[in-house]
Amino acid sequence: MEAYDLYLRSLANVYSSELDRNGAGLSLIKRAISLEPGNATYLASGVMLLMQRGVFGWKLPDADDNRKLCSNYIERALSNGQGDATVVGMCGNALLQYLREYDRGFELIRRAVSINPNNLEVVATAGVANLLCGSLDDAVTYFQRAERLSPNGVDSHWNLTGLAHIEMVRGNYEQALIWAGKSMAANAYYGPCFWMLIAANAQLGRMEEARRHLASLLTISPEVTVASIRAGQAAKLPERIEPILAGLLLAGMPEA
CATH class of the missing domain: 1.25.40.10 (Tetratricopeptide repeat domain)
Known part of the structure; x- marks a missing residue:
């Protein structure tokens, strides 16, 4: 016990x-x-x-x-x-x-x-696996299925941030902000969600908004840098993280 x-x-x-x-x-x-x-x-x-x-x-x-x-x-x-x-x-x-x-x-x-196949955590994890190493279409399917299995669940921010990440990879920055905003509503302290909010706004030229989110991220992860994020992320398909890193640099996150 x-x-x-x-x-x-x-x-x-x-x-x-x-x-x-x-x-x-x-x-x-x-x-x-x-x-x-x-x-x-x-x-x-x-x-x-x-x-x-x-x-x-x-x-x-x-x-x-x-x-x-x-x-x-x-x-x-x-x-x-x-x-x-x-x-x-x-x-x-x-x-x-x-x-x-x-x-x-x-x-x-x-x-x-x-x-x-009906385990919520497993389905969400399959979304992450495909986002990082597999099919983006399959990643969307898994993340959306996870949301249907548990609408507004305690871990919804994981799936929603994953969907935002996919839209970042595809260059759909406005849609990435929509998903990231939903993720923020589910959990306002999830670091990768801040990455999406910062990078998408920066890629759209909304620097004031990007820097506001960067300041918020630095309150919970004060030592985070672009280099540390790059080092921490799976790199089998580096093009899946590069649009986000580029946006973080634009917003003024320290490179190293």
Whole structure:
């Protein structure tokens, strides 16, 4: 019961883009794992918290240790939770986004969808996988399906920001702002949503608005730079992130 309580307390921080909350969540889940070392659900939550430390552009002195621990948690979670769609999807997501094992990560996410095609988190993760490494049309399908599975759900900002990202890649900056605005309404503290708001406004020449959003982002991620975001993002298809990075530079985000 103690381990489960620690796990539940950590959940509020799993998708936070605030470093302090991420650290608090990671501390809690590490304690849960120490009590139940083979619990695949706890290990997968630890995987996600560690992944966030890599993909949000935070500069951390223990980055190498985080990657090694994430890899360790992934193998243990997969060993103990092969039939759990959520566990398989989370591990695949971290392999793809954080550890850059693109093919293995994509295959695990595909397997997670086949295990449970109605799992909200798995469907959203499949959207991310296709956005970064696959078909943009399939990414749209998965993100929109996730929204239908849970309209206005607690994690809607993930899907909505993904849809904004797709429109950025396609050069549809006005539509990107629409999706990003909906994401902001769902969660006003999600770093990647700010990237879309800043970049889309900058690409449209709305520099005052872009800089206003940049100032807001810097209050929650004060050390973020274009270089740190580039380093944190999956790079199998670099053209999928470049329009956003270009917009951030236009708005005045420090390059390095």
